[in-house]
Amino acid sequence: FLFGNETEEIMRLAMSLRNSLRLHATRAALVLLVVVMTNVTALVSPIYKSIQQASVLDPRTGEACSPLKEITESSEGNNKKSLVVLLPQLGEFDSCEFCEHLVAIESQLADADIEFCVIGIGDVDKCAKSFAAFTGLSLEKLKVDPDGLIHKNLQLHAGPNWGIPDFISDDLLTFLLQTLPGGAPKGDNASNLLRPTAKAWLNYLLMCAGIGAPGTLPEILRGYFGDSSAPERFAEDDVVKAGFITIGPGVGPVKIGPFSYSQWWEDERGYQRPVELATVRLKNMVEVLTKWDTYVTNPINIDRRGATFLFSESGEVLYEYRHRGVLTYSETMSRPLTFLSQYIGEDVAKNPLGMLDNNEVTKETQGRGILKPAGRFMELLKPVFSLETKLQAQLLGASDQDFQSAKQDIEETISSNHVVIYTYGLSPFSTQAIALLEASGCQDYKKIEIGPEWFLLGKEESVLRSELLSKTGQSSLPHIFIGGKHVGGLFSGTKDGGPGIAALNEAGELKNMLREVTKV
Numbered sequence: 001f002l003f004g005n006e007t008e009e010i011m012r013l014a015m016s017l018r019n020s021l022r023l024h025a026t027r028a029a030l031v032l033l034v035v036v037m038t039n040v041t042a043l044v045s046p047i048y049k050s051i052q053q054a055s056v057l058d059p060r061t062g063e064a065c066s067p068l069k070e071i072t073e074s075s076e077g078n079n080k081k082s083l084v085v086l087l088p089q090l091g092e093f094d095s096c097e098f099c100e101h102l103v104a105i106e107s108q109l110a111d112a113d114i115e116f117c118v119i120g121i122g123d124v125d126k127c128a129k130s131f132a133a134f135t136g137l138s139l140e141k142l143k144v145d146p147d148g149l150i151h152k153n154l155q156l157h158a159g160p161n162w163g164i165p166d167f168i169s170d171d172l173l174t175f176l177l178q179t180l181p182g183g184a185p186k187g188d189n190a191s192n193l194l195r196p197t198a199k200a201w202l203n204y205l206l207m208c209a210g211i212g213a214p215g216t217l218p219e220i221l222r223g224y225f226g227d228s229s230a231p232e233r234f235a236e237d238d239v240v241k242a243g244f245i246t247i248g249p250g251v252g253p254v255k256i257g258p259f260s261y262s263q264w265w266e267d268e269r270g271y272q273r274p275v276e277l278a279t280v281r282l283k284n285m286v287e288v289l290t291k292w293d294t295y296v297t298n299p300i301n302i303d304r305r306g307a308t309f310l311f312s313e314s315g316e317v318l319y320e321y322r323h324r325g326v327l328t329y330s331e332t333m334s335r336p337l338t339f340l341s342q343y344i345g346e347d348v349a350k351n352p353l354g355m356l357d358n359n360e361v362t363k364e365t366q367g368r369g370i371l372k373p374a375g376r377f378m379e380l381l382k383p384v385f386s387l388e389t390k391l392q393a394q395l396l397g398a399s400d401q402d403f404q405s406a407k408q409d410i411e412e413t414i415s416s417n418h419v420v421i422y423t424y425g426l427s428p429f430s431t432q433a434i435a436l437l438e439a440s441g442c443q444d445y446k447k448i449e450i451g452p453e454w455f456l457l458g459k460e461e462s463v464l465r466s467e468l469l470s471k472t473g474q475s476s477l478p479h480i481f482i483g484g485k486h487v488g489g490l491f492s493g494t495k496d497g498g499p500g501i502a503a504l505n506e507a508g509e510l511k512n513m514l515r516e517v518t519k520v
Contacts, residue, residue, distance in 0.1 A: 044315035047154065051084055051309075054150045056119060056143040059128035067143050067150070071115040079313045081343075083109065083116035086151060086306040090122040090131040090144070091295025094306065094329040096284040099135040101337055104352040106138075108344040114310075117141055121148045121301050126294045134287055148301040157305040157323055159203030160212025164195055173198045181292045182299055196300045203303040204326070213325020219333055223278040226265075230272040230334040231350075231357035233280055240283040251276050264372045267503045270358035272334075281327075310339070367436050367490060367502030371428060375491030378476055385454075385475035393466045396459035406460075406467040414481040418517040419445035422468060422479040425452045430478040433490040436501055437480075442514045450477070483517040 055064045071082045085102065087095040099118065109116055118137060122128055122144045132139050145151070164173065173194055177184035180201060185193035207213035239248035246255040251273055252266025265273045288295050296302065305323035308330070312318050319339050321331050330336035341349040351357045393403075414420050419442055423430035430449075437445055450464050451457040454477075457465060468479050472486045473495045480487050480501055488500035504510040 045311065045317045047309060047317060047320070048311050048315035050153055051119075051150060052315075054145075054153070056145045056150070057124045059124040059132070059142055059144060060139050062124045065143070067117060067119050067145075070140065071117055080113045080115050081313060081318065082311045083114050083340075084309045084311065085116065085118045086154070086156065086308070087118060087120035088151075088304055088306050088323070089296050089298075089302055090120040090127050091288040091292065093281055093284055093327055094323065095120055095131070096135055096287070097281065097327075098329045098336065099131075099137050101352045103136045104354070105337065105340070105344055105348060106141075108348050109340075112343040114343060117143060119143045119145055119150060120306075121145055121151065121298060121304065122295065123297045127297050130291060130294050146298060148298070148304050151301070151304045151306070154307065156307050157325070158200075158303045159207045159325075162199075162202055162206060164198050164202065170194055177201065181289060182296055185299075193300065200300050200303045207303070207325045210325075213328070215328040215333070216325035219327040222272075222333070223281055223327075224275055226274040226276065227272040227334050228358075230277075231353070232270065232276065232355035233272050233353070234276045235355070238279075238283075240279055240286065242282055242286050247279050247282070251279065264376055265368070267499065267506045268368060269506055270356045308339075367432060367505055371432060372491060372502070375429065375489075379492065382475050386469060389454075389462075389466050389469050389475055392454075392457070393459070393462040396462050398459055398463045398466075402459070402463045403467060406463045407471070410464070410467055410471060413446065413448065414484050417446040417481075418483065419514065420448065420479075420481040421445060422448050422450055422464075422477055424454065424477050425449050427453065427477060429476070429490045433478045433480060433501060436490070436505060436510075437514075440505065440511050440514055442518055444518050482513050487513070 052066055052068045054067055056067045057063070058065050058069075067084070068082065071080075071084075085098065087098065089095065102116065102118065106116075118141055120128075120131070120142070122131065123146055124144055128139065128142055128144050131137070132142055170191070174184045177194075177198060184190070185197055203212070207216055210217035234248075234251050236250045237248075238250065239246065241247075244257045247253070250266070252262045254261055254263060263273075263275070305325070306329060307322040308319070309317060310319035321339070323329055327333075330339075332338045335350045337344075337349045337352050339349075343349075350359075419437065421430075421433060421437065423434070434447065450461045454465065465477070468477075469475050472479060474486075474489060474492050476489055476492050478489050480489060486494055486498075487504065488494045488498050490502050491500045493499050498504075499507075501510055504513065
């Protein structure tokens with residue numbers, strides 16, 4: 001009232017200022033939102049986008065879908081990570097072997113809020129369902145890419161990429177392919193598929209030979225020679241049949257036609273033993289080769305390798321590994337799922353199958369290695385050495401009194417000492433037996449060296465050796481007595497079926513026996 005029109009002007013200016021501030025605030029908020037969205041989008045990996053936008057087949061319905069369809073739906077609003085495993089052909093060593101590990105940790109992945117899917121090269125009619133039935137993988141987790149388009153888009157490894165020279169005729173290629181599983185392409189389009197198929201096979205075979213495939217040859221050798229840093233791999237009740245060959249149950253018994261024998265490492269536990277992993281791969285190979293046309297539906301992609309990706313909730317790559325060759329589906333093949341340790345726990349990640357595991361702690365190696373089969377061979381010579389032992393003592397002029405005196409000496413020695421070992425000075429079996437006793441904590445033992453070797457013994461030592469044979473039924477040395485009881489040699493057994501101290505150690509019984517009679 002006092003200022004009149006001036007008051008109205010002040011109010012108008014105030015309203016104008018308020019509107020201007022609101023407009024600037026809105027613009028600032030929009031700019032901030034764009035910046036945030038841009039940064040979030042930048043976190044989404046191009047790999048994730050490529051996989052998400054690809055088209056694969058759902059083996060349950062045969063319909064096309066995104067590989068991440070189930071993962072996206074199940075994790076929507078739940079902030080779940082995603083594990084995507086791209087396999088080569090479903091009918092491949094790597095595929096069966098890797099999926100056995102993945103199936104074993106499915107519940108642990110769910111507890112860690114990690115959804116996973118497996119994408120392999122194959123078809124939906126027979127391949128996917130046969131693969132799922134063999135490996136135990138749920139069809140819900142499996143998608144198939146018939147032509148390997150995702151693998152090609154991600155430029156996954158396909159060997160050294162050698163081509164077929166033009167001077168090699170189609171007839172020769174057809175002949176060569178006929179010698180391989182699946183044979184040469186057939187049908188109306190056979191001529192167009194011939195050279196691409198031959199090229200794929202060439203590069204695959206080169207990878208099997210280690211060419212353009214770092215890690216393949218060491219992994220093949222690891223399967224045959226074993227791995228002390230890996231857990232056991234072949235279950236005690238597993239059996240593999242390949243034609244007239246049967247292996248199992250477990251890694252010990254082998255039957256080849258009418259002949260049978262046991263592997264010399266059958267009593268060793270807690271690590272991946274020789275040929276153990278190779279036996280698992282033989283089982284997978286038998287499955288695929290007997291159903292080749294079911295598992296390998298597109299041989300043009302037989303050389304294409306796979307990859308493993310772990311994505312964050314926003315699609316950012318947390319872990320990436322691309323196969324480098326055949327049997328190289330992990331960068332830590334001794335323990336393929338180590339990369340998941342921080343999510344599912346180290347114990348499960350390092351030993352997903354729950355097999356016996358020394359946990360990379362090297363057990364006493366005495367009683368293992370090349371001496372073991374040598375010890376088995378020596379057992380075959382037992383009848384010869386049994387005759388030779390008595391004959392040697394007699395030829396050296398031993399009398400009945402000498403034999404009686406040696407017998408009494410043995411009885412007194414084993415009754416007055418907790419642990420007694422009779423040895424040869426030059427015998428590696430004796431050396432390892434002593435080392436094994438000491439590694440088991442036994443220092444209070446009586447060692448009696450009867451001579452350098454059996455052929456260097458005098459009369460007295462030959463008589464002692466002969467009496468040891470009469471008492472124990474064992475012709476070889478060392479002889480070990482614990483608490484007055486004969487427990488055999490390093491590998492040699494006893495009259496009542498005792499296995500020797502190497503086997504007792506593998507079974508965890510040696511330390512207990514020593515503890516009962518000494519202060520171990």
